[in-house]
Amino acid sequence: MKEAILVALEVYYMGFIISILIAALIKGIQLVIRRFTPKKGAESERKEAAE
């Protein structure tokens, strides 16, 4: 019984860490994408100004 509880807790612990990492990953994805989008806007602005 004790072993089973330990296994279950181990599973949960790993799951917890990975889930939180995924959540952090999600925020990371968003930051990276957002950093690239305004840059694209600025670049096209510069292109228009040059023409």
Add this chain to the structure above:
Amino acid sequence: MNPAMLFQGVGTLFYQDPKIAIARIVLILLGILLVYLGRKEVLEPLIMIPMGFGMSAVNAGVLFLSTSQTGTIFIDPMVTETNGLMQILQIDFLQPIYTFTFSNGLIACIVFMGIGVISDVGNVLRYPFTSMLIALCAELGTIVTFPIAHAMGLSWGEAAAVSVIGGADGPMVLFTSLILAKDLFVPITIVAYLYLSLTYGGYPFLIRLMVPKELRGIALKPTKRNDVTSGEKIAFDLIASTVLCLLFPVAAPLFLSFFLGNAIKESGVTKYIQLLEDIFLYAATFFLGLMLGVLCEASTILNPKILILLVLGMIALLLSGIGGIAGGYLVYLINHKKFNPAVGIAGVSCVPTTAKVAQKEAARVNKRCVILQYAMGANICGVITTAILTGIYITIVPLL
């Protein structure tokens, strides 16, 4: 002429072990009951109507395969040896579906693709930590049931498979039991789908029990319009799928299926969306229900462990529901009381059933209350957490 040989469905009743004969009759009646409850929408009709029909037909239509053997010409889930299997494939009409889509998990994956195509991950991207937290709390059943199941005599694999019922994802349970508890996968999956169908009817009571009216109706003001583009969602689908496949290759088919389905939704390719949503999802659900019913043949399903499974399945989903709502409370406290704890039930990832339950219960108390978005975020994170836990179980159990 021997009357038993003329109407073999009846004749076999007298030939078989009385326990099996009685079980057959009970299952026939149960099948009829399920169709009725499905029609009344007490249970999910999409699964229950084919399942109920299959269940009563397969238990009625037993014949003498030879002078000493009874069986049906529906399926034989027990045949594994190649020559025997080829023969059965040409005789039993549902055997091809069973062998080529069910026992290898394909049908579960197709259902998952369908679920991916009707889900909006936007809310996962807007509120990742809140959704994940709730989803993790809603996995309480998946974790606590494991030691209980083991203490009740199940093997590690069987205990894991039953615990995954607490993750409230039919395809996951099917997948896990096929890999970890092959001998019990039929009863485990049936119990899972049965209870999952009940969540729509049962969870509202859990919410009313655990969340007082004043809190149930808390309306959540949508925060500044946090625009999540389709591109972001597809990026998330791709990255999450790859990362999770890297971590848990055993559950890779499921990850691929869900995220691919979702990416197709976000891609806007209408023909593919229609293919997955209208054809795949419903075809797979239909055959899944039918398969489950037809697998409930008395001699296959009569297993002393089934009562234990019924108890454990209920424990798993009950604890997950409680855990989810507790998670909702946690977020409520963290957000300085600006949250609706009922959203927590949506962490139990029966997509989109539990999210709808949360919204319905909230709207009952406060008709202006809209929490569906938050509920969906938790719902989908629930799928992800269940998949992660499933992957961990499948990886760890063989090492025990």
Add this chain to the structure above:
Amino acid sequence: MGELISPMAGRVQEIHVTAGQMITEDDELFIIEAMKMENAVYGDPGIVKEVLVKVGDKVEEDDVLAIIE
């Protein structure tokens, strides 16, 4: 001049108001279908100036459904 926005993403299933109609707090103005579930949208009392959507339109959260004075 107030914009009645949609509280959720979904499909406009029913429209219960027309331009010029007077509405109260308790009136069901729209029914939005999301995830195969019907949700009623309520507004503040006033007069409907313009209805901006039609039945079958797909709306996002915060899309303007109508303008109410």
